[in-house]
Amino acid sequence: AQGANCNLINNELYCASSDMDLVNNVIINIGLKELPADRSILLEMPGLYEAVISELNKRDFHYTVKNLGSESWIIVEQEDLELFNQIKNQKIYEMRMAENQ
Numbered sequence: 838a839q840g841a842n843c844n845l846i847n848n849e850l851y852c853a854s855s856d857m858d859l860v861n862n863v864i865i866n867i868g869l870k871e872l873p874a875d876r877s878i879l880l881e882m883p884g885l886y887e888a889v890i891s892e893l894n895k896r897d898f899h900y901t902v903k904n905l906g907s908e909s910w911i912i913v914e915q916e917d918l919e920l921f922n923q924i925k926n927q928k929i930y931e932m933r934m935a936e937n938q
Contacts, residue, residue, distance in 0.1 A: 839863060872903060876918055878911045880925070886911075888928040898924075 841856035841863070852860045880886040886909060893900055893911075898921070901912045913921045 872905070872910055873912060876913050876915055877903075878913070878921070878925070879908055880911065882929065882932070884932060885925075885928060888932065889925055892924050892928060893921075896924075 839859060841852055841859045843850055843852040843856065843860065845851075850860075880889055889911070890902075892898075899914065899917065900921070903910045903912060911921075
């Protein structure tokens with residue numbers, strides 16, 4: 838739609854090399870809409886994602902999950918970010934304490 842010379846062949850996008858800056862900027866902008874940099878969280882510690890999601894659900898906390906490949910990103914509203922971080926940090930603390938017992 839922005840005028841880049843691209844073709845989709847067998848589910849792969851092929852673009853003119855002269856249009857790659859435009860194509861890359863479109864991809865970045867789409868990515869930022871999907872995963873807002875300031876409020877998208879990837880929890881990679883084993884078991885942490887499940888523990889945090891469970892706590893969020895107990896509290897009726899509003900969040901969205903975006904799956905990208907094998908990664909599950911949690912997206913929260915800006916005004917909820919501080920509370921989310923408190924919940925996440927508490928779950929990390931609990932998991933580390935359980936490891937040391």
